[in-house]
Amino acid sequence: MPNLKKFFPLIFILGLLPALLHAQAPQLSREELEHRKRELQREIDEANNALKDTKKSRRESLGQLRVLRDKIALRTRLINNINEEINFINGDINSAYRDIKTLEKDLDTLKSQYAQLVVYAYKNRSTYDMLNFIFSAQTFNDAIRRYQYLKQYRDYRRRQAENILETQVLLNKKIESLRDQKQNRSSTLKQEQEQRSVLEVDRKEKDEVLSKLKGREKELLADINKNKKDAQKVQAAIQAVIRREIEIARKQAEEEAAAKRRAAVAAEEKRKKEEAARKAAAAAAATAAANAAKANNPGNATADKPETKPVAEPPAPKPAEVEKPARTENVLEATPEALALSESFESNRGKLPWPVASGHIIGHFGRQQHAVMERITVENDGVIIGTGRGAPVKAIFQGEVRTVAVIPGGGSLVIIRHGQYFTNYARLQSVNVRTGERVSTGQVIGTAGTNELENLGEVELQIYKGIQKQNPEFWIRRK
Known part of the structure; x- marks a missing residue:
């Protein structure tokens, strides 16, 4: 084997x-x-x-x-x-x-x-x-x-x-x-x-x-200077609107704080008056009781003087405690609605939709080197998105339209507030919304402007946190 x-x-x-x-x-x-x-x-x-x-x-x-x-x-x-x-x-x-x-x-x-x-x-x-x-x-x-x-x-x-x-x-x-x-x-x-x-x-x-x-460097340089001036106009308009919103919110917060202080003072005065009235009533009652006892025992008024006990006073009511919001340091979030909108906007960082159905970024945020003239740089306050001519432009998040304006050389401008955040849509050809109107995510607010030199439509998207510029590419979803 x-x-x-x-x-x-x-x-x-x-x-x-x-x-x-x-x-x-x-x-x-x-x-x-x-x-x-x-x-x-x-x-x-x-x-x-x-x-x-x-x-x-x-x-x-x-x-x-x-x-x-x-x-x-x-x-x-x-x-x-x-x-x-x-x-x-x-x-x-x-x-x-x-x-x-x-x-x-x-x-x-x-x-x-x-x-x-x-x-x-x-x-x-x-x-x-x-x-x-x-x-x-x-x-x-x-x-x-x-x-x-x-x-x-x-x-x-x-x-x-x-x-x-x-x-x-x-x-x-x-x-x-x-x-x-x-x-x-x-x-x-x-x-x-x-x-x-x-x-x-x-x-x-x-x-x-x-x-x-x-x-064609001279022609391109002239275009750069023109675009820079137009961008400065748009930027000045946006900054003015944001500062105005901050000032309005600050005044409203001050008025609300003053109203609360006045209400607190009035409540304190009322409490003091009620306390004085209670003390006066207690003293009057004690005096009446002493006079009645003296009248009933005239011969031994001192010996048989009834013992009077002080009347217990009810405790003074405590002023109502006011809950402090989590981020009171920002006047743009003074109301619960504004705070909730800010937090919702922040939670969607990197997931916000594009303002156009189809398009690509033709101008990135911040300082960029010119495509032809290497010694020249251009500064973008947002991202410039190329799309179809006259393409619908949509709000990337719900909020309230705070400004609709026409900027000479910069097209139409729409600014939407989302708590302490602002989304700005520049270079629009037409606008479909009004100041004070509330818009929802994806709602059409206008149409893209036209770049005749490049034969395409374009829209510039800017995002601000207060007066601080944000890079929109960090907020909108990646394709």
Whole structure:
């Protein structure tokens, strides 16, 4: 009989082998790559549509240059994403090669061991030998153990044959998977090469537009100065409205505080009067009682003078305690409604909707380097969003319209208050709301203005916390 103990570790390993070989690399990263690839392609398609619109203008514009640069950046990210995907595929291919080598080696080992078992079984195929092996046992229990041993040996041979078949099937699947991975890598490499070719075309087009724009620096500089003056007008109007709101809120808070003080003084005076009246009544009652006792006992008035006890005075009522709001330091949140609106606005940081249904940021918040003249910087008080001509503009949060104005050179302006926060919508072509009107989230408040040079609509969104500017990109949701 062969020594079956030496085969038990191999059987255990073969039992785990299918589970080990079927374990795959984490799919989440691959799914994230696929999702990011789709998102980048969608953004590239949007940039292509925007480029078509800007090309309708008669001359090269900053919009064309901006869209081309955005396309180049997006396509570069897409190429990097494809390269990461290729690295994953290469890892899968290398893993498949290793698995195939391991399976081939294990299959050869199983076949060799199974051949030895078959040879031994052939040499000991006589039924007489097997019965002799059983009946030569010295005890009945020993005979039972020998019978079970032979039975386990037959089962082991059967499992060896099944393991050979399973390993062969698994090997064929791995070879097929390797073939698919190679085809996938070939297709992905082709995509990467195509994207690189398109990237070179985009770069050449960008260089041509940039070269033509540099020849118009004087015209561009004049536009920068004009836009700066228009932005200053809009900013001055917004600052004036916010300061006026703060002043109105401060006066209202002072009037309410003065009214509370007057009410407290009146309540205190009333309490003192009531206390004096109670004391006078108590003294009068004590005097009347003493006179009555003296009249009843004229001879012994002093000895039989009844003992008078002072009348207990009721405790003075405590003034009602007024609950202090959590943020009384801000006059713009003096009322519970304003405080709740501020807290609700803050809780939606990073989740606020865009003011337009479709669009992209063409001017970021803060100081930015000019797209053509590197020595020139421009300052944006909010974000400038490019959209369709005449596109509806919506309120990004519920609140009250505090100002509707027309700024020469800056289009129409709508300012909506949300507690201590203000959202400002500038460069509007038309307005659908009035001062004092309450608006809800997503309500249309006007239409986007038109940028004739770039042949697109645009709206500028600004967010203020009191008089402090905020970066709207931190507040609106990411696309």
